[in-house]
Amino acid sequence: MSPLVELQGIAKGFGEGEARVQALSDITLSVAAGEVVGLRGPSGSGKSTLLNLVACILEPDEGVLRLADETVWQGRWAKADLRALRRRAIGFIFQFHNLLPFLDATDNVALAMTLNDVPLAKARDRARALLDYLQIGKRAGAMPAKLSGGEAQRVAIARALANQPHIILADEPTAALDSERAQVVMDLLRRVAREQAAAVLVVTHDDKIFSRFDRLVSLRDGRIEGEMRPG
Amino acid sequence: MNLALRDIRHNLGRFLLTCLGLGLLLGVALAMVGIYGGVVEEALSLARGLRADLWVVEGGSRGPFAEASRIPGDVREAVARLPGVTPAGSLTFQTVEARHAGGPGGNEPPSEELVRERAGEAGRQRIGAVLRLQVVGYEPDRPGGPPGILQGRGIGRGRLEMVLDRSAGVPLGAMVEMANIRYRVVGFSTRTVSTGGDPLAWITLRDSQDLQFRLNPPAARRAQQGGGGALPQDTVNAVIARISPHADPAAVAAEIRRWKHFAALTAAEQEQVLTRSVVDRARKQLGLFTTVLLLVSAVIVALIIYTLTMDKMREIATLKLIGAPDATIVALVMQQAMLLGAVSFAGGAALLLAVKDNFPRRVVLGPEEVAGFGLLVFVICLVASLLGVRYALRVEPAQALGG
Structure with a gap:
């Protein structure tokens, strides 16, 4: 399968002169459709910088x-173009779900679609279908404050899938969940990758879920240290 | 999907409480605008009520309202003979501390028992109560009388009668005592007050000249009675004239200005004197208060919106990360500022309109003033929200990532 995420010789540093810190050097990495790749490493290894680069923030x-x-970037991409690319092609899953507290579960999912110019009624229908697909349909009208951590994270996954993105980026998606719920979330991500042919890149510290990745890439001091296939 | 409305609905209690505070502040600011309107209307009510096209006053003065003016009473005849002048009338103006001297039908001064007995009459001045009145002396059947009679009748040729503004609170038929002379209230005029807000009382010119004489210091009175006084008793404060529609008031005024010792003002000039001189200080004071209150409102709106935006920093970062355009973020902040302003303004204006008649000073608010103030609040909210918008636009999408 052709890679949906492809990084070739990527380098990124911060600061100037003596104070310059090289966060990433010579990163070459690809994630194919249907593949779930984990990105691990100690603090300061460059995981967040890499995620921000793939998210087109840096x-x-x-x-x-x-x-x-x-x-991306070559040919001078404007901020608005990058946002449009994120809307269209990338789904995000966060450590603490980041649902908007003033929208119920359905509208949190529908919002992502309305940003992509889907009419609200149609967006809500699709949002309910997505919540059913992720087996949380019965909580469709609940506000985020009334959802458990696992439920909220499943709603967040539904939001990430709302625009049928090619790429899903997840930042510590299981960090706030217990082991059982973490496995459920990872199973969902694997299912989504397979069924929707999406490339899933997950930054994680959580060794309980390492076995659920197709590939696990280790970063250290801004470089790729190694890669393993847990399966 | 309107995010601003949904966020407000989610925090409705906090939003309404904020609106209540801001609404009270805006209500006070709007009251200042209304009080200024009332001051102007009261200042102009007498001049407009008299329907004079021309004011003839003492030379070098700006009329009876802004400065002292005394002219001989026979000037009225000279003015009346000018081409273009239809009728002319002499007027006196004096502010008097009068006394409510008995209820309807009572000619005798009230006894202490009567004062006590009637002291509880609701909504009316108590017998014996001191009234501050602006007394207008005029010649019946000539210009200068009350602009309209709401109840009772006007003054005929009879003496010691009075037409009074209803706001004085004295019942029809009651006696009002001024300088030991009692006048019977025979009618109520349509609302007309002095530039200071005192109720107006109309009496005949002769009565008013007697009153002026009695109110003079005793030494001046003795000298005047002995023929050596500087002031003849037949003096008036102004002569007003109505001008034929075919004549030009400015031309008649120019003619009078050629006379020695007299000045003439057209109706427009008189109103200008009243609004520029008499209520100028009130305008500055109320304008200053209104400006300060609006500035405080702007700062409060800016701080509220800034705080609300800061509270939503993570949500804004998430919206940016999932691709929301800047317009969505700006609309979220600005619509909340506009809603805050609109609800507060509506609440403040409704409260003020409900209680304005109970204000100690007259509050005059027309649809234009309310709409203009609303527009000003809209602009204030728009400008005040810019601080929040600036903050929101500087939020980085990366702030949504990580713990």
Whole structure:
């Protein structure tokens, strides 16, 4: 399968002169459709910087970043273009679900679609279907404050899937969950990757879920230290 | 999906409490605008009520309201003979401390028992109560009388009768005592007050000249009675004239200005004197208070919106990360500022309109004033929300990531 996320020789540093810190050097990595790749490493290894680069929040100093067959940054991408790319092609899952507290579960999911110009009624229908697919349909009208951690994270996954993205980026999605719920979330991500042919890149410290990745990439001091296939 | 409304609905209690505070502040600011309107209307009510096209006053003065003016009473005849002048009338104005001297039908001064007995009459001045009145002396059947009679009748040719503004609170038929002379209230005029807000009382010119004489210091009175006084008793404060529609008031005024010792003002000039001189200080004071209150409102709106935006920092970062355009973020902040302003303004204005008649000063608010103030609140909210918008636009999407 062709890679949906492709990084070639990516480097990123912060600061100037003596104070410059090289966060990433010579990163070459790809994630294919249907693949779930884990990214692990100690604090300061460059995981967050790498995730921000793939999320098109940071611009690399060197190298080529290709997302869903589009080469990003080269050719001067405007902020609005990058946001449009994120809306269209990338789904995000956060450590603490980041649901909007003033919208119920359905509207949290529907919002992502309305940002992509889907009419509200249609977006709500699709949101309910997605919540059913993730087996949380009975909590569709609940506000985030009334959802358990696992339920909220499943709603967040539904929001990430709302626009049928090619790429799903997850930042410590199981960090706030117990072991059982963490396994459920990982199973969902694997299912989504397979059924929707999405590339899933997960930053994690959680060794309980390492076995659920197709590949596990280790970072240290801004470089790829190694790669393993847990399966 | 309107995010601003949904966020407000989620925190409705906090939003309404904020609106209540801001609404009271805006209500006070709007009251200042209304009080200024009332001051102007009261200041102009007498001049407009007399329907004079021309004011003839003492030379070098700006009329009876802004400065002292005394002219001989026979000037009225000279003015009346000018081409273009239809009728002319002499007027006196004096502010008097009068006394409610007996209920309807009572000619005798009230006894202490009567004062006590009637002291409880609701909504009316008590017998013996001191009234501050602006007394207008005029010649019946000539210009200068009350603009309209609401109840009772006007003054005929009879003496010691009075037409009084209803706001004085004295019942029809009651006696009002001024300088030891009692006048019977025979009618109520349509609402007309002095530039200071005192109720107006109309009596005949002769009665008013007697009153002026009695109110003079005793030494001046003795000298005047002995023929050596500087002031003849037939003096008036102004002569007003109505001008034929075919004549030009400015031309008639120019003619009078050529006379020695007299000045003439057209109706427009008189109103200008009243609004520029008489109520100028009130305008500045009320304007200053209104400006300060609006500035305080703007600062409060800015701080509230800034705080609300800061509270939503993570949500805004998440919205940016999932691809929401800046317009969505800006709309979220600005719509909340507008709703805050609109609800507060509506609440403040409704409260003020409900209680304005109980204010100690007259509050005059027309649809234009309310709409203009609303527009000002809209602009204030728009400007005040810019601080929150600036903050929201500076939130980085990366802030949504990580713990």
